[in-house]
Amino acid sequence: xxxxxxxxxxxxxxxxxxxxxxxxxxxxxxxxxxxxxxxxxxxxxxxxxxxxxxxxxxxxxxxxxxxxxxxxxxxxxxxxxxxxxxxxxxxxxxxxxxxxxxxxxxxxxxxxxxxxxxxxxxxxxxxxxxxxxxxxxxxxxxxxxxxxxxxxxxxxxxxxxxxxxxxxxxxxxxxxxxxxxxxxxxxxxxxxxxxxxxxxxxxxxxxxxxxxxxxxxxxxxxxxxxxxxxxxxxxxxxxxxxxxxxxxxxxxxxxxxxxxxxxxxxxxxxxxxxxxxxxxxxxxxxxxxxxxxxxxxxxxxxxxxxxxxxxxxxxxxxxxxxxx
Amino acid sequence: xxxxxxxxxxxxxxxxxxxxxxxxxxxxxxxxxxxxxxxxxxxxxxxxxxxxxxxxxxxxxxxxxxxxxxxxxxxxxxxxxxxxxxxxxxxxxxxxxxxxxxxxxxxxxxxxxxxxxxxxxxxxxxx
Numbered sequence: 129x130x131x132x133x134x135x136x137x138x139x140x141x142x143x144x145x146x147x148x149x150x151x152x153x154x155x156x157x158x159x160x161x162x163x164x165x166x167x168x169x170x171x172x173x174x175x176x177x178x179x180x181x182x183x184x185x186x187x188x189x190x191x192x193x194x195x196x197x198x199x200x201x202x203x204x205x206x207x208x209x210x211x212x213x214x215x216x217x218x219x220x221x222x223x224x225x226x227x228x229x230x231x232x233x234x235x236x237x238x239x240x241x242x243x244x245x246x247x248x249x250x251x252x253x254x255x256x257x258x259x260x261x262x263x264x265x266x267x268x269x270x271x272x273x274x275x276x277x278x279x280x281x282x283x284x285x286x287x288x289x290x291x292x293x294x295x296x297x298x299x300x301x302x303x304x305x306x307x308x309x310x311x312x313x314x315x316x317x318x319x320x321x322x323x324x325x326x327x328x329x330x331x332x333x334x335x336x337x338x339x340x341x342x343x344x345x346x347x348x349x350x351x352x353x354x355x356x357x358x359x360x361x362x363x364x365x366x367x368x369x370x371x372x373x374x375x376x377x378x379x380x381x382x383x384x385x386x387x388x389x390x391x392x393x394x395x396x397x398x399x400x401x402x403x404x405x406x407x408x409x410x411x412x413x414x415x416x417x418x419x420x421x422x423x424x425x426x427x428x429x430x431x432x433x434x435x436x437x438x439x440x441x442x443x444x445x446x447x448x449x450x451x452x
Numbered sequence: 453x454x455x456x457x458x459x460x461x462x463x464x465x466x467x468x469x470x471x472x473x474x475x476x477x478x479x480x481x482x483x484x485x486x487x488x489x490x491x492x493x494x495x496x497x498x499x500x501x502x503x504x505x506x507x508x509x510x511x512x513x514x515x516x517x518x519x520x521x522x523x524x525x526x527x528x529x530x531x532x533x534x535x536x537x538x539x540x541x542x543x544x545x546x547x548x549x550x551x552x553x554x555x556x557x558x559x560x561x562x563x564x565x566x567x568x569x570x571x572x573x574x575x576x577x578x579x
Contacts, residue, residue: 167551167552170555177560178562181564182567183570184567186578191493205494206493210486210487210489210490214483217482217486220526220530221476221478223530224532228475275576275577275578343578344578365579432531433531439530440526444519446519447516450493451515452516
């Protein structure tokens with residue numbers, strides 16, 4: 129836009145008068161950032177693909193992991209993520225409308241559309257927080273074997289997943305959570321599971337219609353369910369109870385799945401969050417009339433680019449984490 | 453900075469009267485694509501999951517292609533790359549595409565190799 133130094137040669141070729149790309153400095157720098165950030169996200173998503181191809185036969189099935197919708201009970205795979213995708217695309221639309229109104233210098237309209245964009249972003253970040261909380265809390269609970277594999281449980285009659293609470297026995301044993309003031313080197317347990325390993329194993333032996341489901345995916349694309357005999361021998365290898373997911377243990381299957389989930393959606397969520405913050409700053413600038421005085425709304429266009437980029441990344445995260 | 457907007461999508465098949473109208477048109481298109489993806493993801497039609505193309509289920513190919521379609525319209529219409537000069541557009545688009553294709557190629561081949569080592573080598577990990 130404006131040259132910082134005036135030498136009298138601005139208009140000529142050697143004075144920097146050529147604008148081969150026809151875009152301002154600020155917009156070009158935003159595109160620089162977006163391209164490099166796109167490469168960062170590609171790195172994450174491709175390394176997710178790397179881990180998945182490495183363990184292609186045992187990778188968790190996303191449909192079975194993300195099955196909850198707030199305020200509703202039951203099994204609704206993907207609906208909530210689809211809703212989140214729609215919210216983000218919608219807030220992208222209000223953002224373009226804000227940019228468009230900015231081009232036509234309509235301050236009131238820009239204010240309204242920026243406001244709607246911020247609301248959309250906030251709903252998205254909130255939804256993502258809810259997804260995290262549900263994922264961390266867990267669903268049915270599982271056992272982890274010595275080799276770090278996950279054993280889940282299925283009701284043999286209905287074929288549906290069985291929660292630990294459905295069959296675990298309550299044994300008269302006192303199990304206290306190990307806290308760091310009692311341990312050497314301040315070691316502590318992260319959380320105490322609702323049942324001990326002994327209780328789950330005893331309950332499993334006493335309930336003949338419960339079977340073990342392993343991580344291995346069979347030819348029909350479903351997880352393998354063992355018969356009662358195999359289940360009993362498999363459960364002898366279990367070393368601990370797992371409820372929910374964190375960076376070290378994951379009741380849904382491969383722990384790498386949880387690690388990548390936290391890392392990729394977390395990094396994306398942080399982008400959305402910082403996008404909302406930047407949008408709020410621009411929003412107040414619009415209200416104060418900064419851009420009206422400046423004579424153009426290019427700043428809205430620049431944050432707009434960032435905001436659409438966040439939407440663009442989500443489209444890919446949605447596909448590779450939830451669909452494929 | 454008065455911009456000229458190109459108001460047609462689908463290679464001129466659909467022309468809009470104003471930029472605002474085009475934005476809503478693109479939103480409708482993107483929503484339809486997302487709805488199709490979700491519907492396919494929930495129903496998982498038999499003939500799409502049973503058939504493979506270059507080692508991947510047909511269904512997954514459809515998801516990836518639809519994702520790229522969505523990415524195209526977000527970049528072209530929301531990030532108004534359609535209205536930028538072609539030099540800028542090509543610099544922005546082809547640089548990451550080249551690097552990402554390269555990265556996908558090396559990492560996925562390497563992963564497949566490790567998968568085979570785990571499967572056929574004398575290494576116990578699934579116990």
